Amino acid sequence: MDNRSKILLCALELFSDKGYDAVGIQEIVDKSEISKPTMYHYFGNKQGLLDALLKEYFDRLFCKLKDVIVYQGDLPLTLYRIVMTYFNFSKENPQFYRMQLSMIYSPKKSLIAESVTTMNTYQYKIIEDLFISASQDHGNMKGRHCIYASTFLGMINTYIGLFLDDSLELNEECIYKAVHQFMHGIYS
Amino acid sequence: MDNRSKILLCALELFSDKGYDAVGIQEIVDKSEISKPTMYHYFGNKQGLLDALLKEYFDRLFCKLKDVIVYQGDLPLTLYRIVMTYFNFSKENPQFYRMQLSMIYSPKKSLIAESVTTMNTYQYKIIEDLFISASQDHGNMKGRHCIYASTFLGMINTYIGLFLDDSLELNEECIYKAVHQFMHGIYS
DNA sequence: ATATCTATATACCAAATGGTATATTAGTTA
DNA sequence: TAACTAATATACCATTTGGTATATAGATAT
Numbered sequence: 149m150d151n152r153s154k155i156l157l158c159a160l161e162l163f164s165d166k167g168y169d170a171v172g173i174q175e176i177v178d179k180s181e182i183s184k185p186t187m188y189h190y191f192g193n194k195q196g197l198l199d200a201l202l203k204e205y206f207d208r209l210f211c212k213l214k215d216v217i218v219y220q221g222d223l224p225l226t227l228y229r230i231v232m233t234y235f236n237f238s239k240e241n242p243q244f245y246r247m248q249l250s251m252i253y254s255p256k257k258s259l260i261a262e263s264v265t266t267m268n269t270y271q272y273k274i275i276e277d278l279f280i281s282a283s284q285d286h287g288n289m290k291g292r293h294c295i296y297a298s299t300f301l302g303m304i305n306t307y308i309g310l311f312l313d314d315s316l317e318l319n320e321e322c323i324y325k326a327v328h329q330f331m332h333g334i335y336s
Numbered sequence: 337m338d339n340r341s342k343i344l345l346c347a348l349e350l351f352s353d354k355g356y357d358a359v360g361i362q363e364i365v366d367k368s369e370i371s372k373p374t375m376y377h378y379f380g381n382k383q384g385l386l387d388a389l390l391k392e393y394f395d396r397l398f399c400k401l402k403d404v405i406v407y408q409g410d411l412p413l414t415l416y417r418i419v420m421t422y423f424n425f426s427k428e429n430p431q432f433y434r435m436q437l438s439m440i441y442s443p444k445k446s447l448i449a450e451s452v453t454t455m456n457t458y459q460y461k462i463i464e465d466l467f468i469s470a471s472q473d474h475g476n477m478k479g480r481h482c483i484y485a486s487t488f489l490g491m492i493n494t495y496i497g498l499f500l501d502d503s504l505e506l507n508e509e510c511i512y513k514a515v516h517q518f519m520h521g522i523y524s
Numbered sequence: 525a526t527a528t529c530t531a532t533a534t535a536c537c538a539a540a541t542g543g544t545a546t547a548t549t550a551g552t553t554a
Numbered sequence: 555t556a557a558c559t560a561a562t563a564t565a566c567c568a569t570t571t572g573g574t575a576t577a578t579a580g581a582t583a584t
Contacts, residue, residue, distance in 0.1 A: 151531080167446045169357030173572060183533050184573080190531095194572070246443070253437040253497060258355045298498050299491075306490030309441060316483060325521065332524075333517035339561080361542060371563050372543080378561090382542070528583075534576090541570065546563100553558075 152190045154180045156204060159197055164247035168198060168260055199263050205244045206267045209237050213274055219281040223334075226278060227327045231304060235318040238308045246312055249305060272297050289334055300330060340378045342368045344392060347385055352435035356386060356448055387451050393432045394455045397425050401462055407469040411522075414466060415515045419492060423506040426496045434500055437493060460485055477522055488518060 149157075158179040162171045173194055177184050191197040216229040238245040252268065254260040276297035283289035289296065303326060310316035337345075346367040350359045361382055365372050379385040404417040426433040440456065442448040467481035467488075477484065491514060498504035 163443075165443050165445045167357055167443045167448070169355055170446055172570070174570075185534090186532055188573070246441075249441040250443055252441070253434075255351075255353050255355050255434070255438055257353045258358055260355070295498070295504060298503065299494055302490070302494030302497070303487075306487055306494070309490070310483070310486050315486065328524065329517060329521035332520040333513065336516065336520075360540070362540075373564090374562055376543070526584085528581100530581080531579085533578080535574100536576095537572105537574075539571080542568100544565100544567075546565090548564100549560100549562075551558105551560080554556085 151180070151182050151186055155182060155187055155190065155197070156201055160201055160243055160247065163198070163201070164243045164250075167250060168247075169258075195259055195263060198260070201244075202248075202263055202267055205241055205248075206270075208241075209233075210270065210274070212237065213271075217274060217278050219278055221285060223282045223286070224327055224331050226282075227300070227330065228323055230275070230278075230300075231307075231323045231326055234304045234308065235311075235323065238311065239318065242312055245308060249309055249312070252305065272301060275300060286334065296334065299333075303330060339368070339370050339374055343370060343375055343378065343385070344389055348389055348431055348435065351386070351389070352431045352438075355438065356435075357446075383447055383451060386448070389432075390436075390451055390455055393429055393436075394458075396429075397421075398458065398462070400425065401459075405462055405466050407466055409473060411470045411474070412515055412519050414470075415488070415518065416511055418463070418466075418488075419495075419511045419514055422492045422496065423499075423511065426499065427506065430500055433496060437497055437500070440493065460489060463488060474522065484522065487521075491518060 155176065159171075159176050162176060162179065173184060173187065176197075177187050180187070187197070191200055212233050213230065216233050217226060219226055248264075248267075251260050251264045254264060276293050279289065279293035279296045279300075283293060307316060307318065307322065307326060311318045316322070343364065347359075347364050350364060350367065361372060361375065364385075365375050368375070375385070379388055400421050401418065404421050405414060407414055436452075436455075439448050439452045442452060464481050464485035467477065467484045471477035471481060495504060495506065495510065495514060499506045504510070
């Protein structure tokens with residue numbers, strides 16, 4: 149494996165284990181068995197490393213989400229596929245999702261927030277657009293797409309958080325129930 | 337105001353603004369306009385300060401929760417009161433709730449987690465006990481109290497997160513809808 | 525063949541980190 | 555009054571922090 153990938157991998161492990169701010173550059177380069185200037189060569193600074201890490205993984209998720217979010221009149225089906233995509237992604241990249249979860253509510257003035265907010269806003273926007281499309285078929289959804297997008301993502305993250313703590317199995321029944329419950333909130 | 341309270345207040349402000357790990361002791365004592373040994377006199381070390389801060393505020397929340405969680409056969413009503421309690425608490429202590437939210441998913445090996453987990457487990461336990469009581473009246477709830485407690489708390493935190501970002505107003509309609517949607521997940 | 529560029533290392537830096545040794549003041553108790 | 559305790563300050567500490575100046579090996583392009 150090339151040094152760049154080695155650094156990214158070790159950084160992910162350390163960040164997800166101890167938190168971004170609690171991990172020093174020295175620790176990362178020691179674990180990666182490379183030297184500090186190599187790290188600075190590839191990523192510029194600590195935040196650059198985090199940016200690269202977030203981009204690396206989120207791009208994969210966004211790619212899969214785009215394939216799945218094609219509204220064709222059946223909202224529950226589309227939501228089902230979205231939840232499935234998130235669940236699979238978190239199963240394939242548990243360490244990354246752990247880290248990402250820990251950063252969602254990071255203080256606004258923190259350096260983390262700068263990097264993470266972009267990604268979360270993008271996620272949110274994709275989902276929001278879906279609800280806007282769907283509201284053409286569901287009159288009672290109008291004007292509520294912001295809340296739907298946020299709470300839907302919130303619900304997904306709650307479930308994944310439980311899964312990552314080994315408190316819940318993310319199976320099809322779980323997805324079905326989640327979507328069903330969410331849809332009920334829209335209809336009623 | 338006495339020095340101890342001054343330190344707690346400044347620490348809360350800084351932690352919620354920048355995150356626990358990103359704030360140094362020096363910064364806290366500068367802002368509090370006290371000296372380092374005074375801080376160490378009261379709290380022992382940085383983690384002791386966080387512990388005291390968490391205890392200070394969570395005790396107030398737990399106190400109010402205990403008054404409200406008295407199951408007498410009407411689960412929706414009790415849930416409504418719980419949500420109301422959380423919402424009011426987050427309105428009264430937005431900075432604290434912000435900080436607490438940012439710590440919920442903190443990495444397990446981090447120092448933060450040690451302090452926060454106790455509080456979150458306790459919260460969880462109170463709610464779980466309620467669902468256990470209620471499952472005597474609702475047969476289809478049996479064995480699912482863990483999931484109910486977790487997702488119920490997750491839902492509450494999602495809403496409060498939106499409120500703290502000025503994306504949502506926490507009014508009675510909001511509580512009603514949240515509880516209604518949650519109950520639907522139980523009945524069906 | 526020479527110049528350039530990428531990737532890497534050694535050795536270094538000022539500043540900040542969490543924490544403490546020692547001393548002093550003020551109030552309380554014997 | 556003497557002894558003790560709680561609360562505070564000055565000055566200090568070793569370690570770690572994020573980051574860099576300089577140098578070098580190897581590949582590539584002119």
